[in-house]
Amino acid sequence: MLDEFLAPPISTFLVKGNPGSGKSTLALELLRASGKGTYVSTRVSKEKIAFHNQQVQMVVLEGQEMGFKVGGQAIDAKDYRLATAGSVLSLVMEKTKSGRGAIIILDSWDSIAKEIDPIERLKIEKTLVAVAESNGLKIGFISEEPAMTTTDYLVDAVVELTSSITHGERTRTLEIKKLRGQEIKRPVRLFTLKNGRFVICPATKVMFPGQYQAKPLSRIKNPPHLYSSGVADMDSMLGGGFTPGSSVALEYGTNVSALELLPIDTAIVANFILNGGCSVRLPMSGTPPGALLDTLRAIVPPEKVNSSVRMGFYDKYDDPCVFRLDMNSVENTFKEYWRAVEEMKGAAGRPCLMYVGVEKLEYVHGKDSILKHVVTTASKAKSQRDSISFVVNETTATKHAVAAASDGHMLFGTFSNTLTLQPLRPSSAINAVGYDYDKGFPQVSFTPMV
Amino acid sequence: VTDLIAQLPSNERTLRAVAEMVFDNVLGRSSSAAVLLRLGDDAFSDPSVLVAKLTSIFGEGSRMLVQEMVDASKGGIKATA
DSSP: OOHHHHHOOOOEEEEEETSSSSSHHHHHHHHHHHSEEEEESSSOHHHHHHHHOOTTEEEEEEGGGGEETTTTEEEEEEEOTOOOHHHHHHHHHHHGGGGGOOEEETTTHHHHHHHHHHHHHHHHHHHHHHHHHHHEEEEEEEOOOSSSOOHHHSEEEEEEEEEEETTEEEEEEEEEEEESOOOSOOEEEEEOOOGGEEOOOOOOOOOOOOOOOOOOOOOOOOOOTBBHHHHHHHHHHSSSSOTTTTTEEEEOOOOOOHHHHHHHHHHHHHHHHHOOEEEEEOTTTTTHHHHHHHHHHHHHHHHHHHEEEEEEEOOOOOOTTTTEEETTTTTHHHHHHHHHHHHHHHHEEEEEEEEEEHHHHHHHHHHHHHHHHHHHHHHHHHTTOOOOEEEEETTHHHHHHHHHHSSEEEEEEEEEEEEEEEEEETBOEEEEEEEEOOOOOOEEEEEOOO | HHHHTSOOOOOOHHHHHHHHHHHHHTTTHHHHHHHHHOOOOOOOOOOHHHHHHHHHGGGGHHHHHHHHHHHHHHHHHHOOO
């Protein structure tokens, strides 16, 4: 969470943002983390706040006054809808007796400040800041005023919340605009209000075996008539898993490196081959075969990898899983590809997870003949009930045609070092992608932006 | 600062009137009312009590306020004379 705001050097902070941007949820989250404080509502009744925020319950506090319970912490709550600036200040004065470290949230400060003239407002704000600082209190001003006000200059920290729509889905961002006396390490962060909580999405961390102690992967079994992706959150998003015979265009932005996608790639391939399938791929840009194969061999028995995975490569590469591709002929490249697919599927016809790096094919062979091969590959994979992914990026000339020829379309991006995944077709919420290695293999999680 | 405050007239009503005037000017009317309420009536019995109480509310931030009050008080004394 915003530990910087709870640190001792900060005694006053301002949370700005338009209606619905998550200001009150953040304020409640800070009260929850602090464990003691007062929530002063100047716009909404206590009952409504408790009704609209899943993390808030109404409780009777000492003295029979109704207050909040937030995450097990009893929080004093005041209904100041009809109050004046003077009574807010009197309350703050009163709270100086309740000990250092308590937070007082004024939600919102605007609704009171707008009723007084600018000079009077400045004087009150200066008084509030001086009182908070000398008594070890923290005061959080909540504001819906987008423009710079006197509060911006007086407080120790300013954070602005924004909500925007990308491809029809919401993205929420937090920007730390000011943090007096401290270095701002990640000035912009993604956050979500999932389950009524204010959760900042951490930076996505890519690690390789050696950086974590690799252990055998625990597979997720295939559900009936589907292939599990090996990522529980992705299975839920897909309605249980990949449909046999389905194709998807995986698009990644130019700000995403192929290595950032490697843990999710590894998780999917590893689970697929542990469920008895095989995987054959034409390379995507930026990942040498060893990047995937070495990680796979660290979490799946190497013999299983050697008998189930094949990767094409345009250079000589000494690995039993790698086959050589012809840089001068797209026809030969696909011929080699289908030879590898037949070899892997074998007589039993085991299911195959196919990847075709369309962006790389375009770089090597030019765009003209690529689409024909993409379409024929997709239809052949469909008829064999395999699952195929076409990898494209923002600069791929055939991107739209490839997406149109695929059953699904997903877009990877990064925002302030957090990898995001947005399903464009079928459309659903943007997800922050998280990688966790505590179990000895990359565990992938999706946190939807709501 | 404490020495200067000690030179203020100890007359309670004068001290209160001067304090209110300074609070209104420096803190604004809304803040002034809240501060006076928090100080309580006994704060005006002696300048040193007022200083101690103000410091407990504003800490070091009250230094300028106290200085202004002293200056205003001197003006008040001069006018009376």
